[in-house]
Amino acid sequence: MIEVKNLTKKYGDFTAVDNISFTIQEGEIVGLLGPNGAGKSTTMNMITGFIEQTEGEVIVDGYNMLKKPKKAKKEIGYMPEGVPLYTELTVKEFVTYMAEIKKVDRKTRKERVEKIIKQTGLEDVQKKLIKNLSRGYKQRVSMAGALVGDPKILILDEPTVGLDPKQITEIRNLIKELGKTHTVILSSHILSEVSQICNKVIIINKGKMIAIDTPQKLEERVQNKNCIYVTVEDPENKLENIKNKIKNIKNITLLEENEDNTKKYIIETEGEDDIRKLIFSEFAKENITIFEMKKADTTLEDAFMKLIEEGGEK
């Protein structure tokens, strides 16, 4: 549905987006993830044809964005960052205008506008001026503007920024609902959002693509390097010897010494095996008392941070 090949954007010497390539299939909901200034918006702006790339190409539904912009743009509904709107118009006027510039057929236009207003829950405010609406409603109006042209692809730049928790849930549900009939790309720096909605994640940092995978696989990728937290009472300092007894242990680091003479360590292990059982029995032999033992959960958050750090080192 969307093919991005070696996409690069340079501003003088600064490379905002560096040689990004990926393919998005029909019906996928893809999350573009990265810290601020990573190049998410720039990438989206190039896919939507708002700016032109320095190198590479974007192919939308078989149409090259630079060579056949009219056809390519018709297939995309874009909700830009910061939801720009014509605030002097009413909701209905705005959605109608968007339908007109998106070349919705004159005969079905009125019907289409009404349908979208209903779908995005704007019926009650359709006669109000956009400037008088709350942030949540403005977000919906922008969404309606993106949807009204009946595009196959929806591109949403930070769709939940600035909303309250209830509105965030509503917008997320709306995106999930739309994902059933559209191909969706959304950008975010909130990981939980991406893992909830998307079935594919692209992580970008400093203009480079670091990873592309499902949220589950990304978590697994970092999970191999397991960590176990233990809090022990170890008066004879025998813990160092443990390292030689269990071969899976790669490293033991002291994290903190508590006031009650217990110490918290982080044990890094290699391989897939869960060695908590082994630790328990070996610690018992050495007379080390375990107060607490916990396997560190890897969340997408960790995966994200880890990948970004690794990507930065390269």
Added chain:
Amino acid sequence: MGAVIKKELKTYFLSPIGYVFIGLFLTMFSIFFYTDVISFYSTNFEYIFYSGSTVLTFIVPILTMRTIAEERKTGTEQLLLTSPLSITKIVLGKFIAATLIVVITELFTFLYYGILCYFGTPHLATALLTMLGFLLLAMSYISFGILASSITENQIISGIITVAAFVLMLFLPYFNTAFTDFSLINMFAKFALGQIDIANTVTFITFTILCLVVTIIVMQRRKSVR
């Protein structure tokens, strides 16, 4: 393109801009009408238009300064530029909408023509020709104003650039006659005498097209440098 024209016209009258433009022009026009007709006992409709053309210097920027600058500032240009509309159609749409405001204003001036008819016999052909020349002049000014609006995201700056350029055109000929041939407003003078001057007509149209083309190039260019 029709959608852009419709929306621009709507915006002119949703904000005070459209009313201010028409109101200011008609106010000044009325004053010139009074001085020409009552003080000098003249029934020359075109003289009033000739005096009125200087007003364009200050009121055309009101129409044009926000056209593109505002879209750029609020980010709504993203909506336009990611729609299937070409940049040419967007620019033309905005230009035609502003031109239509001038046409509406001109239609109002027929009231004054009616008054003149009551007291004397003004020459209709000359009057129409003057209005045509006036429209051509306004189109040149509007296209320049849109160009100025496309190079900045601050509408005040675009307004000042436009006024400055028009004021120069208005006053430079007084300092040195060499500038006379470069002043658009002087080219309009011949129309007010009832002459169709091909050279001047071509100049107005060429100037308009040139400004619009440069505007389109500026916007196209910005896509790759932004």
